[in-house]
Amino acid sequence: MLMSAYKERLYWHIRRMVLVHEDADDVLQNTFVKIYRGVLLFEGKSKLYTWLYRIATNEAITFLQNRKRHYSTGIDEGDNPLVTRLRADSWFDGDAVQQQLQEAITQLPDKQRTVFNLRYYDEMPYEEMSRVLDTSVGALKASFHHAAKKIETYFREADYF
Amino acid sequence: MKKKDELPDEWSEHAPFLQTFKKADDGFRLPDGYFESVEDSVFRQLEAIGATRHTPAPKPRLSLWQVLQSLWQPRLALAFAGIFTVALTAWWLFRPATDGLQAPLTHQMVSVEDAASYLLENPMELEPEDLAVVFPEDQLPAIMLENGASNSTEEGIRLAPEDLELLLRDMTDEELNNLHEL
Secondary structure (H helix, E strand, O other): OHHHHHHHHHHHHHHHHHOOHHHHHHHHHHHHHHHHHHHHHOOOOOOHHHHHHHHHHHHHHHHHHHHHHHHHOOOOOOOOHHHHHHHHOOOEOOOHHHHHHHHHHHOOOHHHHHHHHHHHOOOOOHHHHHHHHOOOHHHHHHHHHHHHHHHHHHHHHOOOO | OOOHHHHHHHHHHHOHHHHHHHHOOOOEOOOOOHHHHHHHHHHHHHHHHHHHHOOOOOOOOOOHHHHHHHHOOHHHHHHHHHHHHHHHHHHHHOOOOOOOOOOOOOOOOOOHHHHHHHHHHOHHHOOHHHHHHHOOOOOHHHHHHHHOOOOOOOOOOOOOHHHHHHHHHHOOHHHHHHHHHO
16 A cells, blocks of 8 residues: 555655654645545656655645744744754654754755755665656755765864864 | 665765764654554545545436447447457358258158158159158059159159168058058
8 A cells, every 4th residue: 555655764754854753743644645635646757656755855845944934933033943843852862963963954955955865864866866856966966965065064163073 | 877885985975974974873763653553644634634625516417428428439349349240250150051051850850750641641742753762662653643744654663672671671660561451
């Protein structure tokens, strides 16, 4: 069945985008609702796996943008709201390095963060990623390179190296 | 294209520290049995959406012509035509050979007694040669005379001894008794 086959992969993809389990749960459920409602529109031009990833990615980015709008209207704008939520998440117990890595990743623009996560965590080939994000392979490679450099800089500024 | 195996090379080229982080536990956890329960949650949402958004609309009544038009598919019609042609050809090739005539009556359809009585009642419908097979030799001249088909009233048709023997062998006991009385 569709959901049984892909729920774990999609969950972890979404989780690394939104970081907090409750948010990932909401986004995953919305993703599958959209998948089931739109499955008849799937034209078979791409792999099902690619199509599912595209929906999950779009859903996660939309969620993050809504969050940003929500927090930008708040009083406390000093801290990164995603990082704040991650620290408060009871389903995250990463060490200081992992926490810092997530903080560094959240500094990236949404698209660049998606490219970084798909490559770094999901180890998705660039050709496959190109179909998911509708972007050329060259642009994706450059995006990943820039993301890696930004993260490295973040760690350097934090005196990790 | 760089495959998964080549990923560490890519990382060591661009950002060697990432390779070190990848080996460590990333710290993300999730509740026990989460993946089992999430399916139910999704289907509950789908049912809720379906109940509110899909109000059953009355189906329009279709005329017979519209139904036939919906069933009409060129591929289906071609398939049926092909099957019909093959069946017709097979019937034509393997039909029973009758040579344009009716099949002869078999023994099962007409009993010997019925055939004999018919022949005795309708001797004029048969040729003298046919009658010679069933009638005794001494009766044949009289029939020939009535029929007027032959000028020879004295001789009639002579049967060979072998034919006569065969004829006698095929006759029933009753016929033999009748023959004896004559």
